[in-house]
Structures are given as structure tokens and as C-alpha cells.
Amino acid sequence: MNWDSVILTLLGAFGAVTILLGQLTDVLGKVPELIRALHAVREAWRDGDVPEVDEDPDPGSQGGGQAT
Numbered sequence: 001m002n003w004d005s006v007i008l009t010l011l012g013a014f015g016a017v018t019i020l021l022g023q024l025t026d027v028l029g030k031v032p033e034l035i036r037a038l039h040a041v042r043e044a045w046r047d048g049d050v051p052e053v054d055e056d057p058d059p060g061s062q063g064g065g066q067a068t
Helices: 003-047
Strands: none
Touching: none
């Protein structure tokens, strides 16, 4: 193993750690927003503010499908 391999290995490892830490920071930054949204959903569900969903058994019947 020569110095070129050592340097490239170190650069690759530090680059991977940097990307991992950046992604982890983004995910952890969104956790409070997710918790607030879950609380809002739970309160709406408990209070009965959830709108009824009209489920269509054939979702392609409204012209949204491909023409044949």
C-alpha cells in the first residue's frame, strides 16, 4: 500500500462520514415537525374532525386512466 492509496482511502472515508452526518442532521431536524404533525392528526382524529373519504372501487372510471 503506497501513499496514494492511503490518501485516497482517507479522503473517501471522510467524504462518506461528511455525507452521513449531513443526512443525519437533516433527518433529526425534521423530527420535531413530524411529532407536531402526529399530535395534530391524533387530536383531529379524537375530535372527529377527520373528513370522510369517498372510496371509489374503480379508480380508473373517472377518465384518469390511459385510453386504449
